[in-house]
Amino acid sequence: MFRYKPLPQDEAGAPPRKGAGAFIASSRIALDAGQHPVVALRSHDGGMGAMLLVADPGAGFSAKARETLENTLQRFASGGWKREALEAALVGGAENAKWKIAKWREALKQFSLAPQEYDLNGQFYRKVYFEPKSGALNVFREEADPDHWNPAKAKLALHDGVRAFSDNHAGGVVANATRFFREKITFRALRELVLPVHLEQAAGEPFYLWSAACSTGAEAYSYAMYLHRLIGRAGANIDFRVFATDINEKLLEGAKKGEYEIHKRDLEQYRPYFQRYGRLEGETVTFNEELRRHLTFGVFDIRNVPRRRGFRMIVCANVFQYYNDDARGHFLENFASCAARPGYIYVGPVTPDLLARSGLRHVPKYKLLEVD
Numbered sequence: 429m430f431r432y433k434p435l436p437q438d439e440a441g442a443p444p445r446k447g448a449g450a451f452i453a454s455s456r457i458a459l460d461a462g463q464h465p466v467v468a469l470r471s472h473d474g475g476m477g478a479m480l481l482v483a484d485p486g487a488g489f490s491a492k493a494r495e496t497l498e499n500t501l502q503r504f505a506s507g508g509w510k511r512e513a514l515e516a517a518l519v520g521g522a523e524n525a526k527w528k529i530a531k532w533r534e535a536l537k538q539f540s541l542a543p544q545e546y547d548l549n550g551q552f553y554r555k556v557y558f559e560p561k562s563g564a565l566n567v568f569r570e571e572a573d574p575d576h577w578n579p580a581k582a583k584l585a586l587h588d589g590v591r592a593f594s595d596n597h598a599g600g601v602v603a604n605a606t607r608f609f610r611e612k613i614t615f616r617a618l619r620e621l622v623l624p625v626h627l628e629q630a631a632g633e634p635f636y637l638w639s640a641a642c643s644t645g646a647e648a649y650s651y652a653m654y655l656h657r658l659i660g661r662a663g664a665n666i667d668f669r670v671f672a673t674d675i676n677e678k679l680l681e682g683a684k685k686g687e688y689e690i691h692k693r694d695l696e697q698y699r700p701y702f703q704r705y706g707r708l709e710g711e712t713v714t715f716n717e718e719l720r721r722h723l724t725f726g727v728f729d730i731r732n733v734p735r736r737r738g739f740r741m742i743v744c745a746n747v748f749q750y751y752n753d754d755a756r757g758h759f760l761e762n763f764a765s766c767a768a769r770p771g772y773i774y775v776g777p778v779t780p781d782l783l784a785r786s787g788l789r790h791v792p793k794y795k796l797l798e799v800d
């Protein structure tokens with residue numbers, strides 16, 4: 429039996445381990461789970477226990493969870509504990525990692541394990557202290573503030589970006605949420621303004637779009653699908669390329685694979701796109717070569733000036749809110765320096781101050797900044 433207990437304050441003693449994987453032991457296991465849900469496993473006799481944490485973003489998650497679980501069950505089996513002799517618990521998961529709970533449930537079910545579920549309230553980050561012998565599962569919950577490094581609350585300075593975003597498990601807080609066709613207005617802008625301007629002013633030349641903080645890449649693939657369709661419909665004989673970069677290498681690894689589990693809601697809305705540009709199996713899409721050859725992924729920190737130039741559109745969505753105004757101004761300068769003329773930049777809402785400072789023209793209808 430598990431004996432769950434929320435701790436009113438953190439345990440003194442050795443700091444819990446950080447990181448992902450399977451932590452297997454016969455004695456106490458302490459894990460800083462951050463925002464991730466964790467699975468605890470123990471043998472009924474208390475002889476062995478494990479805590480499992482999978483941090484993979486996006487499509488790779490389910491497969492990694494299954495693999496981690498399978499390997500762990502083999503370790504139990506080689507110690508003489510068959511699956512029937514085990515019990516499982518599922519703990520935690522903060523708001524932005526809650527979707528992983530359902531994936532873990534599925535994975536556990538495949539191995540005929542029905543977990544006890546504790547503390548699935550999404551507001552907290554957790555440290556979990558597990559004692560396999562007694563089944564004690566002590567959980568310390570922390571709000572995302574004030575001791576954690578929380579980019580969503582901080583107004584980061586220019587040089588803080590690397591520290592805040594490059595480690596996928598830094599301080600237990602990651603702000604990498606993204607979705608297909610997320611910023612609706614940008615697709616409308618491409619259709620009604622940006623592509624027509626390009627076709628008029630640079631007939632026959634390739635169209636370059638930069639997704640400047642692409643996270644796991646859903647945004648970049650969305651633009652590639654949309655542009656492919658749009659250019660085809662316009663009957664324009666031009667090539668196009670979507671450059672997609674992020675400061676976080678781990679997120680890009682997922683993006684390069686081009687394989688995603690699609691949220692049901694997105695599947696309902698955009699199914700024809702996924703079918704046209706990929707192989708759709710259940711809720712998983714694998715994008716095809718025809719589309720992928722239009723995409724280039726790379727690690728890039730937007731505080732640096734890009735070497736490549738001539739981007740007709742630059743999208744840097746859901747990033748500015750993490751940074752202070754100096755950093756935002758600097759990013760805008762970098763973007764303007766490598767945009768085509770005219771070029772269009774989307775960074776979400778901008779303050780009048782920042783706008784004045786940037787010297788760029790505002791196109792309110794499409795929430796764009798124009799470089800001319």
Ligand SMILES: C[S@@+](CC[C@H](N)C(=O)[O-])C[C@H]1O[C@@H](n2cnc3c(N)ncnc32)[C@H](O)[C@@H]1O
Binds near residue numbers: 744
């Ligand atoms: C909330 S996600 C937004 C993803 C996507 N643009 C969207 O709107 O769906 C923020 C992303 O910005 C990236 N990021 C933060 N600072 C950055 C920097 N200085 N250079 C490049 N990427 C950065 C993070 O790694 C993260 O993937």
